Amino acid sequence: MDEDRQPLLGARTGAAASPTGHRATSPIWRKRILGAFALLSTVLVLSAVASWLAGKEHEGFQTSDLPPTRDTHTRREYGLKTVQFLEPQDETPCNKPHCVVTAARVLQSLNTSADPCDDFYEFACGGYIKAHPIPDDKSQVGSLNDLAEDNLRLLKEVVAGPYKPDPSLVGDEAELDKANFDKAQGLYQSCMNENVIEDVGAAPLINLLRTVSEKFPLSSGKSLDRLKLVAALAESHTLGTSPFFAMYVTGDEKDPDLNIIRLSQSGLTLPSKEYYEEEDFVKSLEGTVREAFEHVLRNATEVKGDWKGLARDVVELEVALAKISLPSSEMQDPSKLYNEFTPKSLSTLSKVLPWQTYLLTRFPPSKFPSTINDSTLLIVETPSFFANLTQVLAATKPTTVENYLLWKYIWNYSDYLGKEVRDLFKGLKQKTGERASVEPPRWRTCVTLVDNVVGEISAKWFVAEAFGGDSKQAASQSIAYIKKAFLDRLPNLAWLDEETRKTAVEKVENLISKIGYPDSILKPKEVADKYKDLPIKKETYFENAVSAEKWFSADNLKDILKPVDRKKWHMTPPTVNAYYNPPMNEIVFPAGILQPPFYGARDPQYLNYGAIGMVVGHELTHAFDNNGRQYDAKGRLRDWWSEKTSKEFEKRAQCFVDQYSKYTVKGPDGKEVHVDGILTLGENLADNGGLSRALEAWRADMDAPGGKDRNQKLPGFDGYSKEQLLYLGCAQVWCRNTRPEMALKRVRTDPHSPARYRINGALANSKEFAEAYRCKKGSRMNPVDKCLIW
Helix, strand or coil, rough: CCCCCCCCCCEEEEEECCCCCHHHHHHHHHHHHHHHHHHHHHHHHHHHHHHHHHHEECCCCCHHHHCCCCCCCCEEEECCEEEEECCCCCCCCCCHHHHHHHHHHHHHCCCEEEEEEHHHHHHHHHHHHHHHHCCCCEEEEEEEHHHHHHHHHHHHHHHHCCCCCCCCCCHHHHHCCCCCCHHHHHHHHHHHHHHHHHHHCCCCHHHHHHHHHHCCCCCCCCCCCHHHHHHHHHHHCCCCCCCHHHHHEECCCCEEEEEEEEEEEECCCCCCCHHHHHHHHHHHHHHHHHHHHHHHHCCCCCCCCCCCHHHHHHHHHHHHHHHHCCCCCCCCCCCCCCCCCCCCHHHHHHHCCCHHHHHHHHHCCCCCCCCCCCCCCEECCCCHHHHHHHHHCCCCCHHHHHHHHHHHHHHHHHHHHCCHHHHHHHHHHHHCCCCCCCCHHHHHHHHHHHHHHHHHHHHHHHHHCCCCCHHHHHHHHHHHHHHHHHHHHHHCCCCCCCCCCCCCHHHHHHCCCECCCHHHHHHHHHHHCCCCCCCCCCCCCHHHHHHHHHHHHHHHHHHHHHCCCCCCCCCCCCCCEEEEHHHCCEEEEEEEHHCCCCCCCCHHHHHHHHHHHHHHHHHHHHHCCCCHEECCCCCCCCCCCCHHHHHHHHHHHHHHHHHCCCCCCCCCCCEEEEEECCCCCHHHHHHHHHHHHHHHHHHHHHHHCCCHHHHHCCCCCCCCCCHHHHHHHHHHHCCECCHHEEEEEEHCCCCCCCCCHHHHHHHHHCCCHHHHCCCCCCCCCCCCCCCCCC
């Protein structure tokens, strides 16, 4: 996603309590609650529960598939297997409206004909999957997507509606607040104005290509002019494309308060290098490039002639780049990606560019005095790629290099043009899982753009509706219990030596948590200052996109002049996600994820700990996964493990690699594709550790004063123990349906395992789960051999 640890979900934030209100007051949530009651009125959940217990059938489910009655050792039949439910029936379930709504949500997702000891994900999510086919405008649907959609709808109400003044602001602050809102709304309106977008057609992109081609010609000579290439690449990178490589400013992982320059491999159009090894995808890419050249490039340059041949040359260049690129699985280890160079030493390694000239072009001395010199520290993630890039370009015609750069502009900016141009890319994007067959509603595209570009403006009104003070307090409490659970666990790990254990304790104790949103979004002047150099006009959508790319680039580069901003968030508040940032040793939970089904202020705590508690534990465990463990309590990349303990960790980690590498998904051709156990190792360790800590933290919370009141039974689940419901709460936030194209893309590029295996893989390693569901030893969900680190 960026230089930080991969977030919980795998993709461009202390906070005070919400200015006003809580999400339950918003129109969207009122509709959802009313809808749930309407559904419950139809299926009569509560009376159906009584009917179930009386031995009747309901909607095709047999009584043997439903929760057992009062016998605390009644067995529940699942074909050849049995599961015991041990909770006594002496507790009156909660029948209040919010409990009924929550019960309906959980019940509807279940597939009670599935055996939880054979496939718990199917048991927990089968009902959801069956009831939620993937619509034509989406590549996947799921509980997370549902929440993200709700958040986008709330943002739509903000940016599409009238400005709502903040009564606490007066004078200049009030004026700035209104101006900030107008900027966000102007961007939204420019995106929604489809008549203007269609009227201008491809003209804005054609003008951009013409300007770039005339300003930075590369095809005039027989050999590639390196100085002209420097100028062309600098312009391309400034405008948001990343041909050949990416360059950005970020924190120094060995000195977390210092900003440095980092370079990484880049330049591929397809999602990963593996796609270039399959002829079908390469031919699709070549056909798309040819069509784009015929419809756009022919009107932008003097180049005429064999568009098919020109497209083939560009794709062959990308194939060559793919061959020298490292696979995703080799881009995970931060120590291996931390390679120190200077402009001089990089020029010796990679003669493709005069690197100091390139850097001086990006960091002109007039704006960045004394920034670039012979000894400037550069971190190069993949030295082998940069070394081999010299040979690739030496074998490539200058005309092909220029056309490749122009292609990257076309690919990057096509989404900001009319439908005729966008449709040129539809087939390829659908084939690679990046788009569905039908475009999403226009409002969704435009609200997403606003959140991505000026998210700290619109966030203020989002949190006013969606994030109450109780949400922050509850998240803080969960974090405290999770941290304590981890600290309590450390003395019990015999494979940890004392010195390593001591440093691990220090790291947990120094962990910083950010919850909800940054305080800065409530301060109009700070927000205005952030976006003051970003011009937005509601009449010019394409130009706004270009301005945004320039602004992102400039905003990043100027960080080189100052220390790392420890208050900075890397996600906007409405984001349904979370992350651990190793150099800051911080875990971050935006307001967007602190909503049902992850967290409900009035939901039973066993569901909350199963969901948001697992998320908190997941992010904390990232501090000690195969990558996070390489950073100390102050966020410095250094080896603080003893050799013996490190070897034991690697041995235990290999168990997870082997386990998850056996899992498969079906690709678009119907063939089974294996999960990459190396690529997904860090996330799998976090899922396993997070699940264990969530259970332990919940038990501690239960033992605290008022624990029983916070854990009332839900109607319809009389036969379930609270532990069993905790595991349901954990699984059901990952319920999803995914198209095969998207599934293939995720397996190849996403460090997270597919949802089914995030749940089944972690639970199969949990003896507590096996005990809760009385799974027979040797069953799929209770294998004899389990993997365990934390």
